[in-house]
Structure formats: structure tokens, C-alpha cells
Amino acid sequence: MAGTPDEGRAQALxxxxxxxxxxxxxxxxxxxxxxxxxxxxxxxxxxxxGIVTRGKVLASxxxxxIEQIEGVRVxxxxxxISLYRDDFGKRLSxxxxxxxxxxxxxxxxxxLVDDVLYTGRTIRAALDALMxxxxxxxxxxxxxxxxxxxxxxxxxxxxxKNVPSARSERVRxxxxxxxxxxxxxxWNADDWAKVHAARHAGDQGGEE
Amino acid sequence: xxxxxxxxxxxxxxxSDITQILDTARTFEQINARTIKKLPTLRGRTIVNLFLEPxxxxxxxxxxxxxxxxxxxxxxxxxxxxxxxxESLVDTIQTVDAMSVDMFICRARFAGSPEIIERTTSAxxxxxxxxxxxxxxxxxxxxxxxxxxxxxxxxxxVGIVGDCLHSRVVGSLAPALTxxxxxxxxxxxxxxxxxxxxxxxxxxxxxxxxxxPDLDVVYMLRVQNERxxxxxxxxxxxxxxxxxxxGRRARLMRPDAVVMHPGPVNRGxxxxxxxxxxxxxxxxxxxxxxxxxxxxxxxxxLGGEGNAISD
Numbered sequence: 001m002a003g004t005p006d007e008g009r010a011q012a013l014x015x016x017x018x019x020x021x022x023x024x025x026x027x028x029x030x031x032x033x034x035x036x037x038x039x040x041x042x043x044x045x046x047x048x049x050g051i052v053t054r055g056k057v058l059a060s061x062x063x064x065x066i067e068q069i070e071g072v073r074v075x076x077x078x079x080x081i082s083l084y085r086d087d088f089g090k091r092l093s094x095x096x097x098x099x100x101x102x103x104x105x106x107x108x109x110x111x112l113v114d115d116v117l118y119t120g121r122t123i124r125a126a127l128d129a130l131m132x133x134x135x136x137x138x139x140x141x142x143x144x145x146x147x148x149x150x151x152x153x154x155x156x157x158x159x160x161k162n163v164p165s166a167r168s169e170r171v172r173x174x175x176x177x178x179x180x181x182x183x184x185x186x187w188n189a190d191d192w193a194k195v196h197a198a199r200h201a202g203d204q205g206g207e208e
Numbered sequence: 209x210x211x212x213x214x215x216x217x218x219x220x221x222x223x224s225d226i227t228q229i230l231d232t233a234r235t236f237e238q239i240n241a242r243t244i245k246k247l248p249t250l251r252g253r254t255i256v257n258l259f260l261e262p263x264x265x266x267x268x269x270x271x272x273x274x275x276x277x278x279x280x281x282x283x284x285x286x287x288x289x290x291x292x293x294x295e296s297l298v299d300t301i302q303t304v305d306a307m308s309v310d311m312f313i314c315r316a317r318f319a320g321s322p323e324i325i326e327r328t329t330s331a332x333x334x335x336x337x338x339x340x341x342x343x344x345x346x347x348x349x350x351x352x353x354x355x356x357x358x359x360x361x362x363x364x365x366v367g368i369v370g371d372c373l374h375s376r377v378v379g380s381l382a383p384a385l386t387x388x389x390x391x392x393x394x395x396x397x398x399x400x401x402x403x404x405x406x407x408x409x410x411x412x413x414x415x416x417x418x419x420x421p422d423l424d425v426v427y428m429l430r431v432q433n434e435r436x437x438x439x440x441x442x443x444x445x446x447x448x449x450x451x452x453x454x455g456r457r458a459r460l461m462r463p464d465a466v467v468m469h470p471g472p473v474n475r476g477x478x479x480x481x482x483x484x485x486x487x488x489x490x491x492x493x494x495x496x497x498x499x500x501x502x503x504x505x506x507x508x509x510l511g512g513e514g515n516a517i518s519d
Contacts, residue, residue, distance in 0.1 A: 094228070132247075
């Protein structure tokens with residue numbers, strides 16, 4: 001994202017806390033990779049599906065670690081849930097991404113990957129989207145951060161870190177190529193909105 | 209987010225609007241290729257298909273687009289509506305509008321009807337063809353088909369051949385192509401060419417054979433028989449000889465050039481069957497793109513309401 005005159009001012013705003021750095025994320029992903037393999041008893045029928053945009057990158061990071069451990073490259077998919085959201089009309093996803101599931105979904109052992117688990121509505125949408133493509137044998141959920149405040153009966157099977165948060169806060173994963181650094185940050189929602197607006201000033205909404 | 213509330217003509221759209229519609233359509237094309245094509249995106253929304261003039265392909269394409277997005281549709285056709293009983297367009301729209309609908313998709317015999325609807329309702333409006341004026345979704349699906357084949361629109365040479373004067377396809381396609389950086393030439397007998405092709409961003413010629421070797425896209429218009437056998441041109445046979453594309457004339461085209469047609473084709477008049485079914489004919493691709501592009505336009509217009517962009 002190109003810098004704008006506003007960006008300098010917005011950069012002065014900082015997160016309230018950084019709860020995971022790059023090393024902590026690396027360790028968490030390695031542990032989750034082990035847990036997935038343990039739960040699945042190996043890589044049989046296993047497929048990793050990332051929810052765009054950050055989940056897509058996380059999914060491939062997980063697949064890399066699984067390959068390092070087991071020496072097997074598991075199939076990797078991506079899921080865009082924009083068309084399955086329950087808040088269409090309130091919030092439009094201006095850029096639709098491809099959904100690619102380059103493996104036989106019927107009977108697959110799917111691990112859905114997302115960055116932050118919050119209300120659970122994204123995962124509800126992802127499950128609906130997934131079922132329109134086929135009938136997996138099971139679906140498990142891996143997230144980097146569980147920040148609580150669920151509005152639906154959904155829980156994660158693999159969690160990088162539980163981060164208790166207030167609704168007035170914004171918990172986000174900064175991750176290249178979307179950001180210039182790797183961290184899990186807690187922001188004051190108003191501060192984040194300012195930074196976000198400055199970053200996206202003048203463009204069409206961008207990747208985020 | 210599109211810069212317009214309603215889709216009346218391509219001339220209202222910016223380059224970034226057009227690009228966004230084409231990019232969004234690409235996602236819908238993937239969805240149209242899967243087994244379960246229906247999406248829940250627009251559930252609970254109501255879209256009125258108001259077709260005051262006969263149409264098969266545009267009507268079915270819009271209806272499928274609405275249904276695959278999960279919207280409820282209400283179809284009103286010219287012969288079954290109170291328009292036959294003398295009710296005015298404004299009264300019809302006000303009546304349907306009072307039932308709380310979200311969008312009108314309108315095909316009308318008279319140019320300007322979509323603007324009348326736009327002024328009468330707060331629902332979104334898509335022009336599905338009005339008289340000899342405009343047919344924006346046809347133009348957008350043509351752009352989509354061209355971009356998919358060539359990977360770009362900018363720099364292409366497009367010839368639009370036929371009755372350019374009375375064609376609503378030309379009224380939307382020529383300005384959209386030039387906006388996206390293509391060069392457009394209108395081709396036909398003088399009686400079929402507008403006096404001011406530059407108003408559409410195009411130039412014009414009567415000599416098809418001289419132009420053919422330069423073209424990337426040969427866009428053939430449907431010859432309306434009722435207009436042909438009159439003052440405009442002596443006979444269908446003479447028109448076919450001078451401006452019809454048959455196998456012999458098609459050999460003048462560049463090896464990577466393509467033929468397009470908005471349909472329905474008069475086989476043997478503007479195109480011979482040999483050309484319609486040739487590998488360089490994109491006519492089926494155009495129909496296929498229609499549903500995806502219309503889904504994109506409906507999605508982007510109705511999704512703009514909350515005016516907030518998702519993160």
C-alpha cells in the first residue's frame with residue numbers, strides 16, 4: 001500500500017500491547033502442526049484450507065511445517081467467504097478473491113485456518129461455503145488468536161494463543177505481505193480505525 | 209464500490225468501475241462452474257425483472273444471475289402487465305415499489321425508460337436494454353469476453369460491423385471499449401453509420417475488406433430484417449455479400465483475431481454457420497460470461513448500500 005501524507009501522522013498511533021512476536025508465532029504454528037498431525041494420526045486425507053486473506057498465508061505456513069515434520073506435502077486450499085457473510089449490505093467486500101480447493105473435498109479431513117477467532121460469524125460463513133463445494137469427512141479449526149466474545153456456538157480445535165480482550169479493542173495479526181512486520185497486536189479500536197483509514201485513503205479498499 | 213447508484217449506461221462508469229465489475233465477474237465465473245451454483249449472498253432481497261419488450265437471452269441471463277445470488281425475483285413482462293391496460297410506466301413502478309423491492313432490472317422499447325424508473329423509485333436500477341439507446345450489461349460481458357481472451361483491452365483494434373445507427377449495443381459497447389483504451393471503428397453502409405461516430409469515441413468506414421486485416425476483434429451486429437428490406441439497403445443478399453462474414457472473408461482476418469456477436473444470429477446473413485461455429489468465434493463465451501457479469505453488477509450495486517467497506 002503506497003504511503004500517503006496521512007500515513008505519517010497515523011503511524012504515530014501505536015498498539016496498546018503486542019501479545020505475540022514473530023518468534024512466538026513461529027513456535028505456535030510449529031506446535032499446531034504437531035497437534036494437527038497427532039489428531040489426524042498422520043497426513044492421510046488431510047487438507048489445509050486458509051480463509052482469505054491472512055488465513056491463506058497462515059495455511060501455507062502450516063503446510064510447510066507439516067512437510068518438515070512428516071515429509072509429506074498436504075493439499076492446500078483457499079476460501080473466500082465474502083459471498084457467505086451475514087452482514088451483506090452493511091459491509092461490502094469490494095474485492096472478491098478466488099476460492100480454490102484443488103483436492104477431492106468429499107471425505108477430506110479439512111483444517112480451516114484463520115488469523116483471529118472473535119464472534120464466530122466468519123467461521124459460520126466458511127462452513128457454509130465449504131459445504132457448497134463438497135462433503136468433507138470432518139472440519140477442524142486452527143486460529144492464531146482466540147480473543148473470545150463468541151456470538152455463535154463455535155470453538156477452535158487448535159489455538160496459538162488465547163487473548164482475553166474487550167469488545168472496544170481490535171485484536172489483529174500483522175503479517176507480511178499485508179504488513180511490514182509479524183505480530184499479534186491489541187489496538188484501541190478508534191486508533192486502529194485511523195491507521196486503517198489513512199492506509200486505505202484513495203484506494204479501492206485494498207486487500208484487507 | 210462503484211461510483212454510480214444505478215447502471216444506466218457504460219458512459220456513466222469510470223475505468224475503475226468497469227475494472228471492478230470485470231474482476232468481480234471472474235469470481236462469479238468460478239462459482240458458475242461448480243456443482244452448487246447458488247449463493248446465500250442476497251437472500252431476502254427482492255429483484256424485479258421488468259421486461260416490457262420480448263427478450264429470451266437477456267431475461268434468462270438476469271433471472272439466473274438473481275437466483276444464483278440467492279435473491280427472490282419477480283418477473284413482469286410487457287404482455288402480462290397492466291401496461292397493456294394503459295397504466296403508465298410511472299404508475300407501474302410506483303405500485304411495485306410500494307411492495308418494498310430492492311432493484312429493478314428493466315428492458316424497454318423506449319430509450320430513457322430506465323431514467324424514468326430511476327426518478328420514480330429509491331430501489332437500484334439496471335438498464336437491460338432501452339430502445340436504440342443503451343445495453344450496458346451486454347457491453348460489459350463483451351469486455352469481459354475480450355479481456356479473458358486477450359488478457360487486456362487496451363490497445364486492441366475492434367471493428368463493429370452492421371447497423372451501428374440503430375444499435376443499443378453500439379451505444380454502450382463503443383464508448384466502453386474506447387474508455388478502456390481500445391480503438392473502435394464502426395463498419396457498414398453509409399445508411400447504417402451515425403453522422404458523428406466520434407461522439408461514441410469511434411471512427412467509421414464503409415469498406416470492411418480493407419479493415420479486416422487490422423482487427424483483433426470483429427464484432428458483428430444482428431441485422432434486423434424489418435429494417436433491411438427498406439430504404440436502408442436494397443436486399444438482404446446484397447448486404448450479406450458486402451458485410452456478411454463467411455469463411456472466405458474470414459480468411460482476411462489475423463490468425464489470432466476473434467469474431468463476436470450479441471445474438472441472436474441470423475445465420476447466412478451477417479454470419480455463415482461456418483463462422484458461427486468456428487474456433488475463433490467467441491459467441492458462446494459471450495453468453496457464458498453474461499450470467500457472471502450480471503451477478504457482478506447486481507452484487508456491487510446492491511452491496512454499496514451500507515457504504516462501508518469490509519475488512
